[in-house]
Amino acid sequence: MKKYLSVFEISYQQEFAYRLNFIMWRFRNIIQVFITFFMWTSIFAGSNKIIFGYSKERIFTYVLGILMVRAFVMSSRSADVSGDISRGEITNYLLKPINYFGFWLTRDLSSKVLNMIFALVETIILFLILKPVFFVQTNPMLVFAFLVSLAIAFFIYFNLLFLTNSVPFWYPEVAWGAQFLFMVVIAEFLSGSLFPIDVLPAVAQDILMLTPFPYLIYFPLQVYLGKLSTAMMLKGIVISGAWLVLLGFCLNKIWKRGLKAYTAHGR
Amino acid sequence: MNKNSFMSVMTQRFVFLIFLLGKIFRFITFGAFLLFLLKGTGGLGGYNINQVLFFYLTFIFVDSLAQVFFREVYRFRPLVISGDLDLILVKPINVLVRVLFGGTDFIDLASLPIILFFLIKTGQILNPNLFQVILFVLLMVNGLVIAMAFHIAVISFGIITLEIDHTILIYRDLLTFARFPIDIYKEPLKSILTYIIPVGVMITMPAKALMGIISPSGVVGSFLFGGLFLFLSLRFWNFALTKYTSASS
Amino acid sequence: MEKAIIVDRLVKNFEITEKKPGFSGAISSVFSSKKKVVHALRSVSFAIQPGELVGFIGPNGAGKTTTLKILSGLLFPTSGFVQVLEHDPWNRKPEFLKQISLVMGQKNQLWWDLPAIETFKLNQAIYEVPKKEYEKTLEELVELLEVKKLLNIQVRRLSLGQRMRLELIAALLHKPKALFLDEPTIGLDLVAQQKMRDFIYDYNRKLGATILLTSHNMDDLVDLARRVIVINDGRILFDGAFEELVNRFAKEKIIKVYLSKEDGMNMIEKIGKVKKIAFPQVILSVPRSTTAVAAAELLQNFPVSDLTIEEIPIEEVIRKVFRGETGKRSSGIIKSGHLNKKGI
Numbered sequence: 001m002k003k004y005l006s007v008f009e010i011s012y013q014q015e016f017a018y019r020l021n022f023i024m025w026r027f028r029n030i031i032q033v034f035i036t037f038f039m040w041t042s043i044f045a046g047s048n049k050i051i052f053g054y055s056k057e058r059i060f061t062y063v064l065g066i067l068m069v070r071a072f073v074m075s076s077r078s079a080d081v082s083g084d085i086s087r088g089e090i091t092n093y094l095l096k097p098i099n100y101f102g103f104w105l106t107r108d109l110s111s112k113v114l115n116m117i118f119a120l121v122e123t124i125i126l127f128l129i130l131k132p133v134f135f136v137q138t139n140p141m142l143v144f145a146f147l148v149s150l151a152i153a154f155f156i157y158f159n160l161l162f163l164t165n166s167v168p169f170w171y172p173e174v175a176w177g178a179q180f181l182f183m184v185v186i187a188e189f190l191s192g193s194l195f196p197i198d199v200l201p202a203v204a205q206d207i208l209m210l211t212p213f214p215y216l217i218y219f220p221l222q223v224y225l226g227k228l229s230t231a232m233m234l235k236g237i238v239i240s241g242a243w244l245v246l247l248g249f250c251l252n253k254i255w256k257r258g259l260k261a262y263t264a265h266g267r
Numbered sequence: 268m269n270k271n272s273f274m275s276v277m278t279q280r281f282v283f284l285i286f287l288l289g290k291i292f293r294f295i296t297f298g299a300f301l302l303f304l305l306k307g308t309g310g311l312g313g314y315n316i317n318q319v320l321f322f323y324l325t326f327i328f329v330d331s332l333a334q335v336f337f338r339e340v341y342r343f344r345p346l347v348i349s350g351d352l353d354l355i356l357v358k359p360i361n362v363l364v365r366v367l368f369g370g371t372d373f374i375d376l377a378s379l380p381i382i383l384f385f386l387i388k389t390g391q392i393l394n395p396n397l398f399q400v401i402l403f404v405l406l407m408v409n410g411l412v413i414a415m416a417f418h419i420a421v422i423s424f425g426i427i428t429l430e431i432d433h434t435i436l437i438y439r440d441l442l443t444f445a446r447f448p449i450d451i452y453k454e455p456l457k458s459i460l461t462y463i464i465p466v467g468v469m470i471t472m473p474a475k476a477l478m479g480i481i482s483p484s485g486v487v488g489s490f491l492f493g494g495l496f497l498f499l500s501l502r503f504w505n506f507a508l509t510k511y512t513s514a515s516s
Numbered sequence: 517m518e519k520a521i522i523v524d525r526l527v528k529n530f531e532i533t534e535k536k537p538g539f540s541g542a543i544s545s546v547f548s549s550k551k552k553v554v555h556a557l558r559s560v561s562f563a564i565q566p567g568e569l570v571g572f573i574g575p576n577g578a579g580k581t582t583t584l585k586i587l588s589g590l591l592f593p594t595s596g597f598v599q600v601l602e603h604d605p606w607n608r609k610p611e612f613l614k615q616i617s618l619v620m621g622q623k624n625q626l627w628w629d630l631p632a633i634e635t636f637k638l639n640q641a642i643y644e645v646p647k648k649e650y651e652k653t654l655e656e657l658v659e660l661l662e663v664k665k666l667l668n669i670q671v672r673r674l675s676l677g678q679r680m681r682l683e684l685i686a687a688l689l690h691k692p693k694a695l696f697l698d699e700p701t702i703g704l705d706l707v708a709q710q711k712m713r714d715f716i717y718d719y720n721r722k723l724g725a726t727i728l729l730t731s732h733n734m735d736d737l738v739d740l741a742r743r744v745i746v747i748n749d750g751r752i753l754f755d756g757a758f759e760e761l762v763n764r765f766a767k768e769k770i771i772k773v774y775l776s777k778e779d780g781m782n783m784i785e786k787i788g789k790v791k792k793i794a795f796p797q798v799i800l801s802v803p804r805s806t807t808a809v810a811a812a813e814l815l816q817n818f819p820v821s822d823l824t825i826e827e828i829p830i831e832e833v834i835r836k837v838f839r840g841e842t843g844k845r846s847s848g849i850i851k852s853g854h855l856n857k858k859g860i
Contacts, residue, residue, distance in 0.1 A: 006641030010627065010634050017629035017670075024433045031440045034456075035447070042312040042451040043304075052307055091590055092625040095618055097610035098642050177285035185289040189296050199304050260592065 003098055004106045011077065011110040026118050029067060030126070036063050036194070037130055052198050058225050060132035062196055064123055065221050070193050071119035073153045073216050077107040079183070081165035082175040085262070094259075101162070108158060137224050145233055149220040152240045156212050159247035160187065166251075169258030192218025212247065215240035290378055294327055297446075298385075312451040317392045318478060322448045324386045325474040329407060330442060331375055331382055333414040339370030340418045344431040352426075352511075363504065367418060395477045402486065406473035409493040413469050416493075416500035423500070423507035445470040468492050519599075520694060520726040521564040521587065526596035528557040528582055528750075556582045558750040559596070564728065566693070569720045571741030571758070572730040579750045580730040581620075584696045587728070588618040601694055614643055617692035621702040624679070625686055626671045632682040633667045636689060643690035650689065657685045660715060677708040684715070695719075697729035701736055713739045738827075746837050753837055765836040766828045768801045773814055774822035787813055796821070801828070 015022060040059050043051060054062070081104060084090045093100055127134065137143055164182045168175040188194065190213035197205055197218045208214050219236050222228050228236070301323055305316040314322070343366060346352045355365050395403070417438055425431035441464050444452070449460045449467040461467040472489045475481040532552045557579045564570055572580050585591045586598060589605035589612070598605060603612035626635045640650045658664050661681040666674060671682070680700075688695070700716065701709040717740055720727050731737060737744060737758060744761050746754035754761055771788065774796050775781060781798070784790065787810050788802035802810040807825060814820055 003641045003644070006638050010630065010638045013630055013634060014627060020430070020433055024436060028436070028440050031443070035444055038452050038456075039311070039447060041453075043308045045312070088623060089625075091585075091618075091620070092623060094590055094608070095588055095613060095616075096639075096642050097613040097644075174285070177289075181285050181289045181292075185292050189293070194297070195300055195304070199300060199307065201303060 004102060007098075007103055007106040008110045011107040012114065015111060015114050022114075026115075026122065029070065029119070030122055032194075033063060033067050033126060036066070037126075037132070052196070053227060054196070057133045057135040058227070059196075061135040061225060062221055064126060064132065064134070065224065066193055066217060067119050067123050067126070068116065069150070069153075069217050069220055071115040072112055072150060073157050073220075074187075074191075074193070075108070075112045075115035076157065076161055077111050078104045078158065078161045078165060079179060081162065082168045082179060085165070085168040086172045086175055090262075104162070105158060112154075135225065137226060139226065142223060142226055145237070146220055146224045149215065149223050149237060149240065152237070152244055153216045153220055156240065156244050156247060157187075157216055159244070159251050160212065163247065163251055163254065166254050166258050169262050187213055187216065190214060191216035192221065196221075209236070210239065212240065212243040215243065287377055291381065294378075294382070298323065312448060314448055317389060318474075319447065321386075321389045321393060321477070322471065322474050323446055324382070324389050325407070326442075326446050326470050328382050328386050329410050329414070329470055329473075330439075331379055332411060333418075335371055335375040335379065336411070337367055337370075337415065337418045338375065339366060339368055340422055340431075340435065342370055343422050343425055344429070347426060347429060347431075356511075363419065366422060367415065390477060393478055395479065399477050399479050402481075403473050403477040406476050406486070406489055409490055410469035410473055412493045413465055413496050416496040419497075419500040419504050423503045426507040427510050442466050442469075448474070462492075465492055465496065519563045520566040520568070520601060521562075521728070522597065522599040523563070523583075523587075524561050524597040526557055526560045526583075526586065526598060527555075527594045528579075528586060528591065529594045530554040530556055555750050557586075560747070560750070560752055562745060562752065562755055564726060566726050567720070567724040568743060569716075569727045569741060570729070571737040571744045572728060572747060573732060573737060573744060574730075574747040575732060577749075578747045580747060581698055583747070584618060584698055584728065584730060587694075588616055588696055589613070590618075614690060615693045616696070617687040617690070617694075618696045618698070619684065619687045619700060620698040621680075621700065624671075624683060626679065626683055628672050629670055631668045632663075632671055632686070635671075635686055636667075639686055639689050645690050649691075653689055653691060654685070657688055660718065661685060661711075677704055680704065680708070680712070684712075688719070691723065692725060694726045695728070697727065699731055699733075700729060701731065701733055709733070709735070710739075716740060761837070762827070762833065766833045767804055768828060769804055769807045770826045770828055771800045771802060771807070771811060771814065772824045772826065773798045773800070773818070773820055775819055776821040777819040780818065784814075784818065 037060070040063060044056050044059070051059075081090075084093075090100075093103060137146070161183060164179050165175075167178045171178075190197075190208060190211065192214055193216075197208055197214050200208070215236065219240065223233055223236075298320070301320060302316070305311060305319055310316060311319045346355070346366070352366075355362055358365070390400075390403075421431060421434045421438060424434055441460075444460055445466040449457055449471045452460060457467075468489050472481060472485060476486065530553070532554055560579070560583065572583065574580050582591065586593055587600050587605055589608045592606045601612065601615050603609060605612065626632050627638075636654065639645075640647075645653070658667070661684065663678065663681050663685070666678055666682060671679060674682070680703075697716070701712050704712060713736060716727065716729070719725060729736070729740070741758055743756065744754065744758045745752055746761070770791070773784075775798065776796070778795050781793070781795065784793075784798055784800070788800035790798065791801055792799040800810070811823060811825060814823060
């Protein structure tokens with residue numbers, strides 16, 4: 001619909017107004033990849049052994065893959081929603097004939113597109129500098145499953161972010177803290193964007209795989225690397241799909257409640 | 268000055284409790300990750316598990332200490348923009364002291380004992396003798412001096428360009444390279460991290476001293492470096508002050 | 517459409533959780549919170565015809581903004597009936613939203629880091645305004661508000677007055693049939709305020725939009741509102757013609773005199789009630805009907821260097837309304853006869 005195209009356009013423009021911020025963000029992403037890369041290089045120093053089920057190729061593909069997958073799944077503008085609510089600016093959008101979720105989804109999309117373009121360039125450059133042995137998935141079924149898991153990850157992240165951003169409806173002072181704790185600390189760590197989950201002991205892994213977080217980055221990459229049996233893959237997609245539905249349902253309910261309780265800030 | 272920062276923090280205690288929890292969670296989860304990783308790989312870059320963990324803890328400790336001391340720097344930008352820096356410049360107290368210190372953050376302070384505990388625990392396993400411990404402490408202080416030099420450079424840069432927040436973040440990001448002993452990085456990265464952005468001197472060196480694997484030239488070099496860095500940053504600061512254009516509202 | 521806005525026995529209560537101060541208070545509030553009910557609107561009723569320009573006045577916390585928010589669908593009524601342009605605002609149907617606009621002084625909808633024109637384009641798309649219409653409306657508004665040169669400058673670089681004019685355009689691009697303005701002149705300098713008032717007046721005249729504006733700046737109402745609704749503490753105290761409000765509660769006028777010589781100053785009490793006396797200025801209040809006579813007497817018998825005749829400050833008028841100085845109790849609604857033939 002034309003409305004959302006317009007939102008996409010204006011959001012895209014807005015990103016450029018914060019150029020320095022954006023570049024910093026990309027820079028930090030790259031540094032993280034560097035560090036992780038060297039860590040694994042020294043672990044695999046010289047040998048061709050398999051560690052935690054990963055060969056050299058697969059682990060380096062994982063590390064570089066984080067950059068792209070992260071850009072797709074976790075680039076978002078929706079972290080601004082809590083500010084909108086706290087400052088009362090959300091009223092501007094409630095007054096307009098546009099769906100608030102649709103609005104932010106579109107904004108996220110424009111951010112993702114921009115980030116992915118950069119991530120692609122960065123990945124290519126890193127690939128040329130570090131010259132890792134890269135693993136390319138050729139099985140079309142797996143590629144398809146990979147894309148499906150990415151789509152699910154996209155929406156799970158959106159729901160999680162939006163849920164945390166709903167906190168200011170009730171506790172405006174806590175909004176920042178809740179977001180930091182939940183999204184930055186928990187989601188980043190448990191999503192596999194720092195390290196692959198299978199480094200942890202089996203018990204921890206099993207528990208984690210029941211939460212929605214690993215399905216953001218770790219699971220899609222596992223699918224791509226072909227490290228999962230068909231059964232495990234299906235199980236993962238079902239669990240993540242269930243989370244998606246559950247989170248969406250919660251979001252709807254909480255949002256309705258929140259709007260009602262919201263005393264539309266300001267005089 | 269310090270008391271004021273404390274008070275304003277106390278009033279938002281709940282939020283800061285969350286931040287503290289977040290910090291600790293991060294610290295523990297990465298530590299746990301390292302533990303499990305190293306159990307499986309047996310070591311990293313020639314160092315055994317205990318050593319790697321100690322490197323990590325030294326990093327966390329130095330980083331936290333630096334944050335405890337230099338929090339005030341995070342408030343520098345509004346100071347310059349609003350022109351309040353003028354008020355400080357005319358006061359008799361040393362400007363640098365006022366601008367660097369005094370912003371001690373409650374959370375950082377609260378998290379220090381926990382980190383220190385783990386640091387000592389892991390250090391003990393390595394069985395250092397007294398001399399090595401003393402050297403470690405001295406080199407850590409040297410590391411803090413370098414951190415201070417960094418912060419001075421950042422605010423000097425801030426006076427000239429009004430850009431501070433991003434430069435600080437870059438400094439923090441570069442510091443995270445020293446989570447691991449910097450030997451694992453290939454050249455030229457390793458040299459960069461030693462001579463140009465000396466996070467290696469700040470963290471890897473002191474840890475090595477405790478383990479008894481540092482050379483005398485390494486020790487001397489580190490102290491010389493610390494002094495040099497501080498000297499350069501102070502020169503930069505004085506230069507920046509001459510470029511200072513007092514902001515009017 | 518008979519009436520643009522119908523409000524019948526509208527009640528709105530808010531539940532406020534009282535938080536105790538300090539750390540222990542914060543913790544205890546998580547477990548047991550004390551709730552207090554604020555009665556923002558206590559059975560408010562009024563009706564507005566299409567094309568009317570109505571001023572809503574009252575002190576802070578009277579319920580003006582709450583009313584506007586309910587009329588635009590942001591808040592839901594605790595009880596009572598509300599209908600705007602034949603819709604229930606709370607349903608927030610797109611057809612309804614496309615016909616209204618709410619402009620609140622401090623709430624900016626323009627994207628801060630981009631030129632205003634970008635927000636305009638966005639609004640055009642959101643409100644689905646056809647291209648030709650959009651361009652025509654934009655041109656008209658830009659001309660009326662004199663902002664042609666400002667369209668392509670980043671919003672954050674503009675002054676408050678400039679921004680407010682652009683915010684108005686953003687709010688009017690879709691030619692709303694009902695326009696709600698919350699404190700439209702707040703924070704503006706005198707010149708800008710007058711320009712804003714002129715614009716609102718013109719807009720109402722040219723496009724026939726129903727306009728409801730709130731203010732506690734009385735000059736807004738002097739110039740604009742022919743009909744005035746006075747609200748205080750959630751209740752309507754007066755609903756009728758502005759002139760009548762003034763006539764009933766402002767039976768006097770103020771004469772400000774500047775004397776060039778001090779002698780004989782105390783004789784001035786004979787002309788009227790002295791409100792303030794501090795050489796060289798004397799402020800008198802005289803009955804409306806005899807103002808001219810009093811002024812003539814002053815000029816004749818006193819060494820006057822300057823003289824002005826003014827209305828009682830409207831704040832005082834309002835204060836009198838609130839205190840029910842006509843002798844009626846302040847809990848009654850004072851309705852002006854001829855405006856409410858079909859009263860609801």
